[in-house]
Amino acid sequence: MxxxxxxxxxxxxxDTFRAYLDVQARFHQYSSANALLILAQRPDATRVAGYRTWKSLGRQVRRGERGITVIVPLHLRHRSATGEAPPPRAPASEVTEPDAGVAPEETVTANRRLRFGLGTVFDVAQTEGTPLPTIxxxxxxxxxxxxxxxxxxxxxxxxxxxxxxxxxxxxxxxxxxxxxxxxxxxxxxxxxxxxxxxxxxxxxxxxxxxxxxxxxxxxxxxxxxxxxxxxxxxxxxxxxxxxxxxxxxxxxxxxxxxxxxxxxxxxxxxxxxxxx
Ligand SMILES: [Zn+2]
Structure with missing residues (x-):
């Protein structure tokens, strides 16, 4: 024991383990609906993230790669690790941004209407650059x-x-x-x-x-x-x-x-x- x-x-x-955890934390946990969407579009996907997240990890999406479409709640669009929602078509007043430092789920109240948009993510196999730290x-x-x-x-x-x-x-x-x-x-x-x-x-x-x-x-x-x-x-x-x-x-x-x-x-x- x-x-x-x-x-x-x-x-x-x-240090290796800390680097590994830092990277794990950058990957968003997907809802089961999004997990199904990802599976339907790219059955062999192992690790997906948005363009900007890959860039922040030192990896570039290869030219000509087709993205995987996922659903993103618009009020989370600047906080989500995938973060790649298109500009909202709804009037800006209807897109609420959480306050800094508040976990996303705490900003969702029963009275607030959630709006969803489409975002694009890419599988690790569609990117190239710095290898991800692994254990x-x-x-x-x-x-x-x-x-x-x-x-x-x-x-x-x-x-x-x-x-x-x-x-x-x-x-x-x-x-x-x-x-x-x-x-x-x-x-x-x-x-x-x-x-x-x-x-x-x-x-x-x-x-x-x-x-x-x-x-x-x-x-x-x-x-x-x-x-x-x-x-x-x-x-x-x-x-x-x-x-x-x-x-x-x-x-x-x-x-x-x-x-x-x-x-x-x-x-x-x-x-x-x-x-x-
Ligand atoms: Zn087991």
Missing amino acids: ARLDQAVAGIQDS DVPLLHEDTGQDLYHRLEQFGQREGLTIRRGDSQLGPTAMGSYSPAERLIVLREAAQLQMTKTLAHELAHHVAGHSQSGPGSEMEAEGVAYVVLAQAGLDSGERSFPYIATWAQDTTVLRAALARIQQVSATIIRQVLAAP
């Missing part, structure tokens, strides 16, 4: 952890879960998934240690009762996987530490979850390592 805390904090305290989350390549894998698999079966190997139902970069409704764990084929780590991670979602993926549940599941593997003498830190750092973002977030990680780990360890 101490090594988990210190190693993750070590990543989060680094590397490498796959594990060792051929170890076979025994723990079988023990975890047996535990999953005792819990009534189906464990399927293959990449159907998995997103392009996901190594596994857990569906509580189907009681199903899917694992992508990979090196043994990677698959053992992923199975421990998905079982942690199950034992912890997570219903969906999110920063808190991802951090917790990976923390549990690291601790369960460590108890069996296996080290997944190379992948687990940066994975947790990027989900938790801040040193205090993991610290607040350590007791819960310990509790879920202990449950799995009892079930898995104590069995003959």
Whole structure:
């Protein structure tokens, strides 16, 4: 537990990690309607932002690239990270600007009429220039952890879960998934240690009762996987530490979850390592 805390904090305290977070903060969180619009127009988009945001990140949209149309609330047009709404056609008096320093949602009141316009964003693949700072989350390549894998698999079966190997139902970069409704764990084929780590991670979602993926549940599941593997003498830190750092973002977030990680780990360890 101490090594988990210190190693993750070590990543989060680094200059690289701060640069990474600065860039993450420049990307706007899109509504589900906009996420659908982006998907329909450019299914392979990974990171989208407006022309000016790309420019501020040292990247230029390539000549001739067609933008992706999204819906933007006009009263947010100068504050949004995408920021590229066309000039409003409505009279200026109807376009309200939030006061500086006030979060956008606080300026929206029940009485105020929201107006929407169209904005244009571009995918990172349509831009060129300074590479974005990233945190590397490498796959594990060792051929170890076979025994723990079988023990975890047996535990999953005792819990009534189906464990399927293959990449159907998995997103392009996901190594596994857990569906509580189907009681199903899917694992992508990979090196043994990677698959053992992923199975421990998905079982942690199950034992912890997570219903969906999110920063808190991802951090917790990976923390549990690291601790369960460590108890069996296996080290997944190379992948687990940066994975947790990027989900938790801040040193205090993991610290607040350590007791819960310990509790879920202990449950799995009892079930898995104590069995003959
Ligand atoms: Zn997960």
